[in-house]
Amino acid sequence: MxxxxxxxxxxxxxxxxxxxxxxxxxxxxxxxxxxxxxxxxxxxxxxxxxxxxxxxxxxxxxxxxxxxxxxxxxxxxxxxxxxxxxxxxxxKDDFALVSSYKEVKQLADLLTSMQLVLEEKNKQLNEEKDRYNLLYTDMVEQSVNYETNELWIERIIENSYDGLMITDSSGKVIRCNQALMDLFEIPKERMNIYDHCYEIFTTKDKACDGCNNPYILKTGIKQNRLIDFKGRIIDQLTIPVYDDQNNINAFIKTYRDVTQQKNLEFKVNRSTKMEAIGRLTSGISHDFNNILQVILGYSDLVHYHLEKSEQHDLVAKVKNIREAAYKAEGLIRKLMIFSKMDRVHKEILSINTSVEEIGHMLERIIGEKISLKLELDHQVEDILADKTQMEQIIVNLCVNAKDAIGEQGEIKIKTYNVMKKSGQFVCLEVTDNGVGIHEHVQNKIFEPFFTTKDLGQGTGLGLATVLGIVESHGGTIELDSKVGRGTTFKILFPNQKTRLVMIDQHKEHHVPSSFDGLKLLLIEDDTLLMEATKTLLEKMDIHVLTAMNGHDAVNDFNRYGDSLDLVILDSILPDMDGLKVFEQIRSMNREIKVLMTTSFNDPTILEAKSVFNQLKLMQKPYTNRELIKAIAQTVYE
CATH class of the missing domain: 1.10.287 (Helix Hairpins)
Incomplete structure (x- = not known):
């Protein structure tokens, strides 16, 4: 079968x-x-x-x-x-085993099972293929990002203004930028010869003096140190870099030239010390001048009565008291000058020197397209003035001229002597060929906060400050301007001889013997000085109201302000400063005249004086005659 x-x-x-x-x-x-x-x-x-x-x-x-x-x-x-x-x-080998219908069926089932396994494996293979494609895409993107980041890091390192060096833990250089080589004047050949940082810096085979790498390896704390290189101060910052095992395996070192910064810090520190000394000095001078003021006030009163009673032997002794007080005042003045608190210091100077010294600064201020022409008369007389304020006048006028010119033009500064009926004067003339000033606003340009510039382009205090400085030096300002032709400012300062004559004339005249009907508010925190001043003023038939602090002064002015002719105000009070009292008083009566007494020339007070015509200054200590004269000038001018 x-x-x-x-x-x-x-x-x-x-x-x-x-x-x-x-x-x-x-x-x-x-x-x-x-x-x-x-x-x-x-x-x-x-x-x-x-x-x-x-x-x-x-x-x-x-x-x-x-x-x-x-x-x-x-x-x-x-x-x-x-x-x-x-x-x-x-x-032949496979079907030799098939001897019945059941075996064929088993083979068919086996083939079916194998097909299912193959389909499952094929599915897994496709999933692995998709995962591989995703991984490959991610790796490509990471590679691109890595190259981009590496390029950016390279650009950051090379374009850094600071010198940058990266070394391993032993000091072997991994990377440094061109700024480092320029900062330390390192030739490129040296980078090819040496490997370690100390070799590159010093060409020696040992670590630099003061190297902080060992300390950072021990503590893990970043460190700063200053390096003196050819007279320059270099700030080195060393930052440790850690690996995955939290071990330091590299250093990042940055180098920055901080010479100017350190010099500035030194100046600021010195200025801060001098400011502290100045504040101490100002406090002492205020109290000391108050004492001197009492001495001078009462000595003047005694001197007056002794002369009247013809006790000439006692008059000489009183004069000695006054001279001692003046010497003490001079000592305080020297101390104030040393501490830079007495910033207005008049001295005999040449206006030509002031112009020449700030000439280069003026050229930078006005720009390259505006030419600066100087016509200085070398025969010009000296004047008695504050050098800083003279320079401020010149700068303010040139800045105004620059704004009037626009992009291109010329500014001319001239100096020459002028003879007038009242004496000899020195003229400082500043001319520009700008747009000019309209005639209808020429009488307003010296008013505080008045400006012809656009909103936000000017404060309106420049010419007001110039006018205040000029008047404080006994000078005058003349204006000549036409629209489209330009502007000329002529500032006349009395020369040294004329100024002394004017001072002498001013001392001898305009001192009234009585102020009958005058009413004033005296604000002074020193009891003795207040009593001395009140006694003198009442002898001059002046009705005196008194206040010993700013709060009481404001309240008294609020009650009696309409009947007052003058306020004598101390610049330093126990509860508020004199300028704050002046502001509150002026807010109630803008026309009230104020005579502020001060022991030193505070720049803020001087600026306020240059802006507000109602505010006058009186330097302590002063004689009774000087006080009476200042009251007359303030009330009747």
Whole structure:
């Protein structure tokens, strides 16, 4: 029997016999019923025949049908076996094991299982492929970002204004920039010869003096140190770099030239010390001058009564008291000058020197497109003036001229002597070819806060300050301007001789013997000085109201301000400074005249005086005659 015959299914006759035995009880039951019913032989055979036809025959036909299906299956198996025999040379070993229908089915199941496994593996392979593509894309992006970051880091290092060096923990140089080489004047050849930082800096084979690398390796704390290199001060900052194990494996060192900064710090520190000394001195001078003022005030009163009673021997002794007080005042003045608190210091100087010394600064201020022309008369006389304030006048006028010119033009500064009826004067003339000043505003340009410039371009205090300085030096200002042609300012200062004559004339005249009907508010925190001043003023028929602090002074002015002609105000009070009191008083009456007494020339007070015409200054200590004269000038001018 061949392989095909071992697999074919034959007709199963046992099933036919089984069906026939199954139907025998039914046939027997039918025969029994026939006998019991008394039917004849012919009827019994008929019933039996019908049973056979309707029961047994269908079963036989069903079984035949099943056998036909087996035949078809056997045919299919024959075809499959034929196909297998055709490929017997290739599949001889595999099909040698197939000996039955069950084995073929098992093989088919195995192939199906293998197909499922292959599909699962293929799915996993596709997932791995997608993951690989994603990983590859990410790696490409990271590579691009790394190259970009590296490029940016390189640019940052090279474009840094500070010198930069990166070394390992032993000092071997990893990277440095051009700024470092320029800062320490390191030639490029040295970078190719040496490896370590100390070799590059000093060409020596040992660490630099004061190197802080060992300390940082020990403590892990970044360190600063200053290096003196050829007269320059270099600030070195060393920062440790840590690896994954939290160990220091590199240093980042930055180098910056801080010479100017350190020099500025030195100047600021010195200025701060001098300012502290100045504040101490100003406090002392204020109290000391108050004491001197009491001494001078009462000595003047005693001197007056002694002269009146012709006690000439005592008059000489009183003069000695006054001279001692003046010497003490001179000592305080020197101390104030030393501490820079007495900033207005008049001295004999040449106006030409002031112009020449700030000429280069003026050229930077006005710009390259505006030319500066100087026409200085070398025969010009000296004047008695404060050098700083003279320079401020020149700068303010040139800045105004620059703004009037615009982009391109010329500023001319001239000096020359002028003879007038009142004496000899020195003229400082500043001319520009700018837009000029309209005639209808020429009488307003010296008013505080008045400006022809756009909003935010000027404060309106420049010319007001110039006018205040000029008047404080006994000078005058003349203006000549036409729209489209330019502007000329002529400032006339009395020369040294004329100034002394004017001072002497001023001392001898305009000192009234009585101020009958005058009413003033005296604000002074020193009791002795207040009593001395009040006694003098009442002798001059002046009605005096007194206040010892700023709060009481403001309240008194609020009550009696409309009836007051003058306020004498001390610049330093226990609860507020004199300028604050002046502001509050002026807010209630803008026309009130104020004579402020001060022990030193505070720049803030001087600026306020130059802006507000109602405010006059009186330097302590002063004589009774000087006080009376100052009151007359303030009230009646």
């Amino acid at each position: 061949n392989k095909t015959e071992s697999i074919k299914r034959p007709i199963d006759h046992s099933r036919v016999y089984l069906h026939m035995i199954f139907y025998l009880p039914i046939v027997g039951s039918m025969i029994y019923m026939t006998i019991r019913m008394g039917l004849g032989l012919a009827e019994g055979f008929l019933i039996l025949f019908l049973c056979v036809v309707y029961l047994i025959i269908p079963s036989y036909l069903y079984l035949r049908h099943r056998n036909n299906e087996n035949d078809k299956l056997n045919q299919a198996i024959d075809e499959m076996m034929a196909l297998l025999e055709k490929n017997e040379a290739d599949l």
